[in-house]
Amino acid sequence: MSFRKISGFILALGLAVTPIAAQAESDNYTFLKAVRDHDTTQITTLVDRQPSIIDSKDYNTGDTALHLTTRGRDNAWLAYFLYKRARVDAKNKAGQTPLMVATQIGWADGAQLLLEGGADPNITDNSGQTPLIIAVQNRNLQMVRLLVDNHADPSIKDHIAGRSALDYAGQDGRSSAIVKILDTAQPIVKKPMMGPVLRR
Template sequence: MVMCSLAIPHAATAQFSSSYNFLKAVKDRDGTEATKFLNQPGTVIVNTRDVSTGETALHIVMARRDATWAGFLLQKGANPNLRDKQGTTPLMLATQLRFVEGAKILLAKNADVNQTNNQGETALIRAVQLRDSEMTRLLLKNGADPDRPDTLAGLSARDYATRDRRAASILNEIEKADAEKKPESEGRFFGPEG
């Protein structure tokens, strides 16, 4: 019985060490070392989190705007929807950094475009607040909900765009996305002639 209790702490220490070393390899851009951890059979280390921040390897590579590493990690099974301790997802991070290429990579791998951080903000709300037309357009095209309110102020992306006089082009993007969602026949009258 004593041996079992000794084995468990050892396994936990080994896992922590592997997680730490994997994240360090990602931070150091050491592909050989990172691949060594990722190629271990049955591993889920690609989604390991930094103990202090909750960041995953995908957060690390988004922060440095590294599309190559992002693609590599996603190919190895990285979950694009994991949140750090502030609730920030890799997509939200890409949005904050105006890293459109990174956002496209994440969205192509099913990043949840409407996921929220701890303040209830979505990536679209952040894009609107940054007055980033290109990111706003990308997020809307991928199903972002312009009417989902945050929990901080109770405002949606549309509300923020409407209130910010400098965001006319952003509001235009939201309205354009609304128009594209409507069926072509909506608003047309079809009489008895068809």
């Protein structure tokens, strides 16, 4: 249910709607609409006035400006939002990051920009899929190579079938070239968080 509908019900009950909350909702909607419309003046005005608005999420999908710009394959706006420090690994309601969207649509230039902006190639969506699993399933050799070059881990298993990128590539007879690339992967192993050492 949208904030407008909720506000209408509250007003019908004779109660006051919080002006700050209403303004925030309005600004978020205006900003994301400006992103969809490529409205340069509106976007830059809102971001300069309220930098945090750059991470606004669509009420229905959870998409941010980075998700929308990636879907639109817009290099210029993607670079702008990254420069303005948009959350590069923000997830929508499906658990997808902008990098996953770029991988899904096969946009290598966008994926490269996102990776250069600090995107995590090993983050998972709600199904446990990584960008690399998506690239393998799409048999996108260029994307697989790009992700592997940026330390994507081919051993991470999804929640759907309990399979990894390497598993999916191995079961597809047409993906021998992809398997060879996956075999060269050198994922970065994150060190476990260590707590304080208690000395007796």
